[in-house]
Amino acid sequence: MPYTLSEIIVLFFTYSFIGWLWETCYCSIKDHHFAYRGFLFGPYCPVYGFAVTTILITTFPFQDNIFLLFIVGFIVASIFEYVASWFLEKLFHMKLWDYSHLKGNIQGRVAPQISFFWGIGVVLLVKFIQPIVQRVINWEEAWTHGMLALIIVLVMGTDTVLTVISVKKFHVTTQQWDERAAAYRRKLRERLESAQPEDRAVLKHRLHDWHHQFAHHLNNEGASKQLSWNHRRLLKSFPKMKITDSKYFNEYKKDIKSK
Structure with missing residues (x-):
């Protein structure tokens, strides 16, 4: 060695x-x-x-x-x-x-x-x-x-544990938001199916643009306050980040305010 x-x-x-x-x-x-x-x-x-x-x-x-x-x-x-x-x-x-x-x-x-x-x-x-x-x-x-090596092991070991906890919480939050996103899309589809002909065009546009509207709702509710500093950092510093088991999060994440 x-x-x-x-x-x-x-x-x-x-x-x-x-x-x-x-x-x-x-x-x-x-x-x-x-x-x-x-x-x-x-x-x-x-x-x-x-x-x-x-x-x-x-x-x-x-x-x-x-x-x-x-x-x-x-x-x-x-x-x-x-x-x-x-x-x-x-x-x-x-x-x-x-x-x-x-x-x-x-x-x-x-x-x-x-x-x-x-x-x-x-x-x-x-x-x-x-x-x-x-x-x-x-x-x-x-x-x-x-x-110095011992200090590094203690510091980075503690950091790793805290990061794992933080990311697990972030994953839970994205799953909760995804459930709400699914319900939001489902509600728009139901409204579209029962809408009058003159209202269909507007509802189709809203359904097509659902991720911007949903992110707007989250931002109005203070979505960034539900996220820790580390969560907001990940969103801001890794714009191409994807959550692999979230069906909708990757579509509206770029519109969530990360400040």
């Missing part, structure tokens, strides 16, 4: 933070508003930490071979991205990214174009970033003797 356990933990945290910083800056610029990225409460994206530490360990024997670095980075990062997407969907019924629009994608979870940049990123990481990070970690290990 090229790294000690405490070094692996600190590496994991460091690259989780770097990944969060990169995503937050990139998405904030792209979306023209501050996007607090990451699934957990804290400023870190564990998928980056897991992927990078695994890559550093698996590529250690041949870090002087740029081609092999690229290939391993391409493969390992793709596996982690796929597993992370599958995990979020199966456990939390959420999809935070979707590459279905890209050619060669696998179930929208990974795509060769994205993995290609992962491969390039791994080469840059190993050759230019990791040597600097490792020097800092060596200095930290000499001073803390593993205490």
